[in-house]
Amino acid sequence: MATAEAPPKIRIMKGAASDLSAATYQVHDESHTMGNALRWMLMKNPKVEFCGYSVPHPSEPNIQIRIQMYDKLSSLQALIKALDDLDNLCDSINEAYIESLQNDDYEKWDEKS
Amino acid sequence: MDVNARRLVGIGAERVSHVSSTDFPGHYPNEDHSWNLQLFKQNLTVEIQRLSQRSIEFDIIGVDASIANAFRRIMIAEVPTIAIDQVYVFNNTTVIHDEILAHRLGLIPLNVDPTHMDMLEEGDTPTDRNTVEFKIDLECSWKDNKGKASASGSSTPTDDERYVNHQLLSKHLQWNPAGEQIEKLKNAGPLNGDIVLAKLRPGQAVEIVLHARKGLGKDHAKWSPVATATYRLHPNIVIKKPIPFERAEEFQKCFSPGVVKVDKKKRTVKIDPKHMRNDTVSREVLRDPEFKDSVELSRIRDWFIFSVESESAYKPEQLLPEAIVIMKEKIAAMKTAALGLLGGEGGGGGGGGGGLEGVQQREGEDVVMQEAI
Numbered sequence: 001m002a003t004a005e006a007p008p009k010i011r012i013m014k015g016a017a018s019d020l021s022a023a024t025y026q027v028h029d030e031s032h033t034m035g036n037a038l039r040w041m042l043m044k045n046p047k048v049e050f051c052g053y054s055v056p057h058p059s060e061p062n063i064q065i066r067i068q069m070y071d072k073l074s075s076l077q078a079l080i081k082a083l084d085d086l087d088n089l090c091d092s093i094n095e096a097y098i099e100s101l102q103n104d105d106y107e108k109w110d111e112k113s
Numbered sequence: 114m115d116v117n118a119r120r121l122v123g124i125g126a127e128r129v130s131h132v133s134s135t136d137f138p139g140h141y142p143n144e145d146h147s148w149n150l151q152l153f154k155q156n157l158t159v160e161i162q163r164l165s166q167r168s169i170e171f172d173i174i175g176v177d178a179s180i181a182n183a184f185r186r187i188m189i190a191e192v193p194t195i196a197i198d199q200v201y202v203f204n205n206t207t208v209i210h211d212e213i214l215a216h217r218l219g220l221i222p223l224n225v226d227p228t229h230m231d232m233l234e235e236g237d238t239p240t241d242r243n244t245v246e247f248k249i250d251l252e253c254s255w256k257d258n259k260g261k262a263s264a265s266g267s268s269t270p271t272d273d274e275r276y277v278n279h280q281l282l283s284k285h286l287q288w289n290p291a292g293e294q295i296e297k298l299k300n301a302g303p304l305n306g307d308i309v310l311a312k313l314r315p316g317q318a319v320e321i322v323l324h325a326r327k328g329l330g331k332d333h334a335k336w337s338p339v340a341t342a343t344y345r346l347h348p349n350i351v352i353k354k355p356i357p358f359e360r361a362e363e364f365q366k367c368f369s370p371g372v373v374k375v376d377k378k379k380r381t382v383k384i385d386p387k388h389m390r391n392d393t394v395s396r397e398v399l400r401d402p403e404f405k406d407s408v409e410l411s412r413i414r415d416w417f418i419f420s421v422e423s424e425s426a427y428k429p430e431q432l433l434p435e436a437i438v439i440m441k442e443k444i445a446a447m448k449t450a451a452l453g454l455l456g457g458e459g460g461g462g463g464g465g466g467g468g469l470e471g472v473q474q475r476e477g478e479d480v481v482m483q484e485a486i
Contacts (some may be wrong), residue, residue: 009450023468027447034443036179044136044148076455083448085148087441089180092150093173094437098161099172101430111165113305 013064022068023075031055035063041082041089047073114386116349126399133199134177134414161430169429172347174415178271181344181435187436188342190331193232194425195225195245197335198482199324206318208312211483214319217311217334219485221283222304222361225327226426229297230327245301245325253278253313281319283308288353301471304424323358323485331486338425338432347416348392354407356382390418 007028016023027034035053040052042065050068067075100106123130138147155177163170173181199213207214227244233243254277263272271278284306290298311319330337350372356364358380365373371388375381394412399405423429 010454012454020138021396027450030447031250033440034447034448035190037136037183037440038447040177040179041148043137044146046147050277069361076451080448080451080455083198083444083451085150087444087448089176090437090441091446092154092157092158093176093180093184094434096157097161097171097433098436100161106161106162108161109165111167113167 004090019072020076021072024064024066027065027081029061030063031061032063035065036067037086038079038082041086042067042078044085045078045082047071048075048078067092114347114389116413119264120413120415122346122414123347124394124396124412126396126405131414136177162418165429167424167429168420169432170418170420171433173344173419174347174413175415176415178414178417178419180418181441184433184436185342185344185419185441188421188432189337191329191439192338192427192432193227193327193329194336194338194427195223195230195325195327196333197221197223197247197323197485198326200485201322201324202320202483203322204318204320206316207311208317209311210444214311214486215482215483216239218323219333221286221308221310222424223301224304224426225325226296227327232327239324242296243326245290245294245298246289246291247301247323247325248286248289249281249285249319249321249323251278251281251285251313252318253315255315274321276302276313276315280309280315281311281313282306282460283310286323304426325445335485338423338427338435340422340424342419342421342432344417344419346412346414347390347418348394349411349413350384350389350392351409351411352382352384352407353391353409356404356407358382360403363401364398364404367395367401367404369395381448445450 004008006109009028011026011028012020013024032055035055039051039053042048047070048067049070051066053065055063067077069075069078096110119135122132136143136146138145140146153385158174159171160174161169161171196316197218200218202211202215205211205214209217223245230245231243233239237243256275256277259275278468280416283303286302288301290301294301328336361373361382361454362374364382365375367373369388372385372392373383374383374385376383394410396410398408419433421429421432423432427435
C-alpha cells in the first residue's frame with residue numbers, strides 16, 4: 001500500500017444525489033466544535049429539509065454532516081452559505097465583546113495565586 | 114425580570130423540561146426564524162462582569178448553545194500555548210523517576226507568548242522560532258553547620274537550615290535564549306516559580322535540558338491555556354404566590370445568599386434580580402410542600418455566563434477573541450475546501466519550513482530522552 005496521502009478536508013460520501021440535493025459530507029480534522037455549530041446554522045436555512053451531524057468514531061478525527069434540501073437545491077451551496085453566516089456571527093460576537101471590554105464597566109478584583 | 118417563556122428551560126423537582134431550542138424555520142407556523150444577521154446583532158448582548166489578572170466572567174446573551182459550546186471547546190483545546198515537550202536527562206539521582214519528572218516539567222505553565230512561536234511540524238529541525246530551551250542544574254548539599262546551630266533554637270532544624278537546594282522548584286529553570294528570542298520573548302520562564310518538582314537530599318542532583326514547543330490542548334492538556342473554561346445558564350426564579358412572611362427566613366435559606374430579599378418593614382419577600390445570577394438552582398425550595406407551588410424555577414436557554422481562568426501567557430480577557438480567531442480560521446479552511454468541491458476539484462496546500470539553527474544538542478554523553486507526556 002502506498003503511503004497515505006493527507007485526506008481531503010471535505011469529501012462527499014457515496015450515495016449523494018447527483019444534483020447534490022441530498023448529500024453527506026465527511027470533514028477531516030473537525031469535531032463537535034464545528035459539527036454542532038454548522039448543523040445549527042444549516043437548520044436556520046428554510047431551504048434545508050434535514051441536517052444532522054455525527055462523529056462516527058471518537059478516535060478518528062472526522063465528522064459527517066448530512067444535508068437534505070427542498071426544491072432540489074444544492075446542499076453544497078447551503079453549506080457555503082452556512083459557513084459565511086457563521087463567519088459573520090463570529091465577527092458580531094467579537095465586536096460586541098471588544099465593545100464591552102472598552103466600555104470598562106465591570107468589576108475589577110485582585111486574585112491571589 | 115420578565116422573560117419570554119420560549120427562552121426558558123423549566124426546572125422541576127425531578128426533571129427538566131423544554132431543553133431544546135425551537136428557533137428554527139418551520140417550527141412555529143407563520144413565523145420566520147431563518148438566519149438574519151441584523152436581528153441576531155439586535156438580540157446579542159455581550160457583557161463582561163468581573164475581571165481579575167487570572168480570570169474573567171462574562172455573559173453572552175442571545176446565542177445558541179452550539180455556538181457558546183464551540184467557543185468553550187476552542188478555548189480548552191485549540192488555542193495554542195507553549196509547554197515543555199522534550200526532556201533530555203543527563204543526570205537524575207533524585208527519588209523521582211525520569212518519566213515522572215518529565216511529566217511534571219511538561220505541566221509547568223510558561224510565560225512565552227505563542228504568537229512569537231511556530232509549531233514544530235514533523236521533520237522540522239529545531240530553530241529559535243519553534244523551540245525554547247531551558248536548563249536545570251541543581252545539586253543538593255549539606256549546609257556548613259548541618260543545621261546544628263539552628264537559628265530558630267529548635268532541637269529539630271528545618272530542611273532550609275540543614276540543606277542547600279533541597280527542593281527542585283520551577284524557578285530553577287534557566288532559560289537559554291537562542292537567535293532572536295532574547296528580543297522577542299524578553300524573559301521566558303515559568304508563570305509561577307514556586308512549583309515543587311522534586312525533593313532532594315545531600316548528594317542527589319539533577320541535570321536536565323528541556324525543549325518547550327507550541328502545541329494544542331487537544332494533543333495534551335499541558336498545552337491548554339485555561340484551567341477552567343465553563344458556562345452555565347442564567348437562573349430565573351419567579352414567585353407566583355405571596356410567601357407567608359412568618360416563613361420568609363426559611364424561604365430565603367432555600368436559595369443562595371442574596372437571592373431573596375426580605376423587607377421587614379413592608380413585610381414582603383422578593384427575588385433580587387441583580388443577585389439572581391448567583392443562585393445555584395438547588396431545587397431545595399421545591400422540597401417544601403408549602404413553597405413548591407409558590408415558585409417557578411427555570412434557566413434562560415440563550416443566556417450563557419462564562420467563567421474562564423487563564424493559566425498561560427494569555428491574559429484572561431484575550432482568550433475569547435483568540436477562540437473567535439481560531440473559529441474563523443476553521444470556517445475559512447472549510448470554505449476553501451467547499452469552494453474547491455464546487456469547482457469540481459478540491460485543493461490543498463503544504464507549507465515549507467527551514468530557518469536558523471538555534472538549539473544545539475550535546476553528543477557523546479549518555480542521555481536519556483524523555484517526552485514530557
